[in-house]
Amino acid sequence: MLSNAIKRCDVKTSDRCAVRVEKLRKVYPNGTIAVKGISFCVKRGEIFGFLGPNGAGKTTTVRMLVGLTTITSGRAEICGYDITRYGKRVKKHIGVVPDISNLYSELTCYQNLLFSAKMYGIKGETARRNVEEILRFFGLEKYRNTRFKALSKGLRRRLTIAAALVHNPRIVFLDEPTSGLDVVSRRLLWNKLVKLNSKGITIFLTTHNIYEAFSLSHRVAVINKGKIVAIGTPEELSRKFSVREVLEVGFYPRNPAPQELLDSLRGVLDAKMNSGRLELIIDDEIEALESLASYAKRRGLRISLLRLREADAEEVFLRIIGEEK
Amino acid sequence: MIDELEKAVYIAIKDLREYYMKPGSISWGILFPFVFALAFMFRHGGLTTWLAPGMISLALFFGATSMSGMSIVFERRIGSFERLLLFPISYTGVALGKTLSSFFLGLVSAIPVFLLAYLFIHVAPAHALLFLLAILLVSFSSSSFGVLLSFIIREPEQVMVVMNLVRFPMMFLSDVIIPVSLMPRYLSWIALTQPLTFMTETIRYAYMGSCDIVAPLVAYTVSFIMGLLFLLLAAYAIKRSRA
Numbered sequence: 001m002l003s004n005a006i007k008r009c010d011v012k013t014s015d016r017c018a019v020r021v022e023k024l025r026k027v028y029p030n031g032t033i034a035v036k037g038i039s040f041c042v043k044r045g046e047i048f049g050f051l052g053p054n055g056a057g058k059t060t061t062v063r064m065l066v067g068l069t070t071i072t073s074g075r076a077e078i079c080g081y082d083i084t085r086y087g088k089r090v091k092k093h094i095g096v097v098p099d100i101s102n103l104y105s106e107l108t109c110y111q112n113l114l115f116s117a118k119m120y121g122i123k124g125e126t127a128r129r130n131v132e133e134i135l136r137f138f139g140l141e142k143y144r145n146t147r148f149k150a151l152s153k154g155l156r157r158r159l160t161i162a163a164a165l166v167h168n169p170r171i172v173f174l175d176e177p178t179s180g181l182d183v184v185s186r187r188l189l190w191n192k193l194v195k196l197n198s199k200g201i202t203i204f205l206t207t208h209n210i211y212e213a214f215s216l217s218h219r220v221a222v223i224n225k226g227k228i229v230a231i232g233t234p235e236e237l238s239r240k241f242s243v244r245e246v247l248e249v250g251f252y253p254r255n256p257a258p259q260e261l262l263d264s265l266r267g268v269l270d271a272k273m274n275s276g277r278l279e280l281i282i283d284d285e286i287e288a289l290e291s292l293a294s295y296a297k298r299r300g301l302r303i304s305l306l307r308l309r310e311a312d313a314e315e316v317f318l319r320i321i322g323e324e325k
Numbered sequence: 326m327i328d329e330l331e332k333a334v335y336i337a338i339k340d341l342r343e344y345y346m347k348p349g350s351i352s353w354g355i356l357f358p359f360v361f362a363l364a365f366m367f368r369h370g371g372l373t374t375w376l377a378p379g380m381i382s383l384a385l386f387f388g389a390t391s392m393s394g395m396s397i398v399f400e401r402r403i404g405s406f407e408r409l410l411l412f413p414i415s416y417t418g419v420a421l422g423k424t425l426s427s428f429f430l431g432l433v434s435a436i437p438v439f440l441l442a443y444l445f446i447h448v449a450p451a452h453a454l455l456f457l458l459a460i461l462l463v464s465f466s467s468s469s470f471g472v473l474l475s476f477i478i479r480e481p482e483q484v485m486v487v488m489n490l491v492r493f494p495m496m497f498l499s500d501v502i503i504p505v506s507l508m509p510r511y512l513s514w515i516a517l518t519q520p521l522t523f524m525t526e527t528i529r530y531a532y533m534g535s536c537d538i539v540a541p542l543v544a545y546t547v548s549f550i551m552g553l554l555f556l557l558l559a560a561y562a563i564k565r566s567r568a
Contacts (some may be wrong), residue, residue, distance in 0.1 A: 068407055070567055091413040102404040106343045118335045119412040121328065 017041035017077070018171050018202040019048075019065065024074035026060050026226075026249030034060040036226035037074060042171075046194070047203040049217030049234075051210060053321060056224040058206045059099065062173050065204075066096045079170060092120065095164030099176040099206075101156040105149035109140055109159055112148055113166050120167035130166050138162045138192065154185030160191070171202040178212060190216055210317040214238075222320050230320045241316045247280040247288060251296065266291040270318065277305070282316070329418040336409065336422025341429060344396045353485055354391035354430055358384035366441065372546035377442035379501040380527040380533040381435050385463045388434025390471030390492060392449045393427035394484040397475035401566075410567070417560040420472055424556055435460060439463075456531035462545065465525040466552035470520060473555045476562035495521045500529075501550070505538040513538070523547040 002166045019042035026035040042048040052058045062290055063069035067087045076083050078090045103112045113134060117127040135141050138158045139163050143151060151159065157177065164172060177193070178186040193216060196265050197203050214234040222230040222237070230237055256279050258271035265271075267287030268280045282288040285308070296303050331404065344350055362380040400406035408418045442448040450456035452543070471488075478487045496502070499521035505513045516522050526536045526544035536544055 066411060068410055068567060087415045088415070091411060094375045098404060098407065100404050100407060104343050104405060107339065111342070115335060115339050116412075119332055119409075119414065121332075121413065177513060 010304070016043055018044045018046075018079065019204060020075075020077040021061075021065070022062065022075045024059075024064060024076055025072045026064060026069065027072045034226055035064070037225070038223065038228045039074075040221050040228060040231060042202060042204055044202055044220075045197070045200055046218040047197050047216050049171060049213030049220035050204060050206045050223065051208065051213040051220050051317070052223035053208055056208075056223045058208070058223055059175055061223070062175050062204070062206050063094075066094060066173055067091065082110040092167070093170040095167070095169035097161050097164045097172065097174040097177055099179060101153070101160040103148045103156070103160055104165055106147060107149070108145050108147055110133065112159065113163055116163040117166045121166075122167055130168070134162045134166050137165075137195075154181055157181060157185065157189065159191075161192070164194070165201075169201065171204060172196070173204045173206070175206045176208070177205070178207075180211070186212075195307040222317070224321050237320070238316055241320050245282055245285065246309050247282050247292075248305060248309065249278050249280060249292065249306040251278075251305065252302040252304040254301075256299070256301075263293070264295050326508055327437065329421070330413060330507070332412065332414045333418050333422035333425055336419065337425035337429065338516055340392075340396045340423065340426035344392060344426070344545040345430060347395050347399075350388075350391050350395050350430060353488070354388040355384075355434045355437065358387050358434060359441070362441055363440045366446065373446075374448050374533060375504070375529075376502070377438075377446065377448040377480055378528040379525055380438050380442070381460070382463055382521065382528050383496060383501050384435040384438040385431045385460060386467040386496075386524065387466050387492065389427040389431030389467035390474065391485075392430035393423055393471030394478065394488050395481075396426060396473050397423060397472060398478045398484045399481045402479075402481050410563070415560070417557065419563055420469070420556055420559040422469040423472045424559070427471050428464045431464035431467055432460065435464075450531045451534045453532050456528065458545070459527035459531045462527055462548045462552065466520060466524055466548050466555065469552050469555035469559055472559040473562060476559065476566065495519050499525060500537050501525050520548070520551045522549065 019040075021041070022039050023037045024035055025033075025037045028032050036059065036252040038057075050058055050061065051191070060069060064071050065078065065083065067083055067090070071084060079093050081090050085088050100149065104115070107115065110131060113131040114127060117130055122130060132141075135144055138161070140159060140162065143155060143159075148156065148159065161174070161177060164174075174193070180190050181189065190212070193203060193205070205213065205217060214237075217234060219231065219233050220237060221228050230241070232240070255273075258273055258278060261278065261280065262268060265280070265288060267282055267284035268291075269283050270281040272279055280288065280292075292303070295301075349522060358380065361383065365376055365380065397406065400409075409422070410416075414422075474488065475484075478484055498515050499505075499519040500516060501521060505516040505522060508516060523539065523544045526539055526541070527548050530536045530541040530544060539547075
């Protein structure tokens with residue numbers, strides 16, 4: 001079923017972008033500018049991570065792309081169709097998983113999926129076959145007659161994703177799909193998403209989880225305060241933004257407060273406590289080490305730990321966001 | 326067109342499965358009009374030929390508006406209403422789907438009152454076909470009115486408060502209980518602005534062969550046009566809800 005998705009899609013085949021966004025802007029009626037003229041292209045068949053902190057404009061962007069929120073200015077195309085003009089046609093080709101599991105509580109898993117299938121215009125035997133197949137794909141067969149309200153959080157999430165796929169969409173928008181899930185459920189969902197993508201489905205993954213974005217996506221766009229601040233493959237972003245390193249440091253007899261270090265040292269961008277250790281994100285290695293030594297001497301402290309390491313994905317993200325500041 | 330109608334029916338079936346047993350639908354939609362009719366039967370000189378159509382109209386009105394209030398406000402609160410906007414269906418189609426489920430509950434709500442009048446008071450419609458047409462019209466207009474009204478309510482706990490704030494004055498300021506022709510002049514003008522007046526007149530004509538204040542054709546036509554107008558306004562409200 002899902003393997004045929006790419007063939008069935010009624011798209012303008014000359015366009016390499018499954019989603020094309022140009023100068024997209026959203027101003028809410030209260031004057032809040034949520035999205036400030038962003039542009040990007042999601043290539044067909046890729047997993048596109050849309051990463052940003054809370055309130056960055058991720059959900060507003062997705063809501064505009066799927067027709068839940070009006071566009072103030074700019075243009076967005078899905079499968080080559082302008083979403084403002086051809087909203088109904090576009091909706092046939094997309095599946096949307098919102099950030100909350102919002103299926104119908106009194107309906108069983110099977111009824112919820114069948115309702116979704118029918119609303120997408122799939123009827124009779126085909127609808128029933130699709131539902132059975134998607135139940136199997138997500139390992140939900142034994143819950144087919146269980147009401148949505150009786151499912152665990154992880155199962156509800158799985159069913160919500162399943163409901164967005166029952167009509168074999170060409171593109172799936174997932175808004176924070178693993179938010180609030182335990183590690184096992186999260187891993188399971190990640191595997192399912194990769195499997196779906198291998199069947200030709202383009203995935204637009206909105207998340208504030210850097211690990212999720214970097215480990216699943218072919219490309220990642222980072223949005224902050226309504227603007228795209230970086231875009232590229234996870235490797236490109238790591239290369240570009242991880243030149244600065246992390247200095248793990250310990251003092252004897254006591255560690256000073258991170259803020260004090262940040263104020264006193266040169267060449268340090270950020271300081272924080274991490275699992276009882278002080279971590280300094282450094283800008284200039286030599287300058288940071290020199291000022292660290294003179295700081296310790298001035299305060300009569302001994303340096304008990306000094307270790308330099310590469311910044312991890314989270315620090316890369318903070319760096320990208322920090323650059324914007 | 327057929328496709329839109331089909332999807333509207335799917336929405337209605339889904340709503341009935343999801344909400345028909347909710348306390349708000351049962352208490353205000355079915356029990357209240359029935360108890361109200363019972364009270365008149367025992368206390369106020371009986372459920373007369375005049376009063377029975379008013380009570381049936383009231384049951385249709387309360388049943389239909391309760392259902393739409395419950396389903397829309399609750400779904401908007403938990404975010405599942407937006408699911409409907411993700412499907413390839415027009416806003417009018419969504420509004421029609423919501424109207425159809427309320428329409429059905431409206432009809433169900435009228436059954437106990439109809440039976441009460443028919444079995445115990447032996448009051449039956451004079452024109453069966455016109456009666457059928459009238460209850461379909463009243464249930465449709467009440468449903469689309471309820472769907473429209475639901476868009477001004479934000480929280481589920483406010484549903485019945487706001488609904489009743491609107492429905493009770495409508496009930497007393499229409500000819501459900503008191504004939505408009507007997508009202509003071511200024512009140513009769515107000516009554517003529519109430520959709521419920523025209524709706525009740527259609528049922529009353531089917532029962533008694535005469536209307537109180539407007540011509541039967543006017544009552545049937547106005548009820549239908551108002552239903553359609555509320556439906557289109559509800560579709561517009563859904564579109565506007567996207568911000």
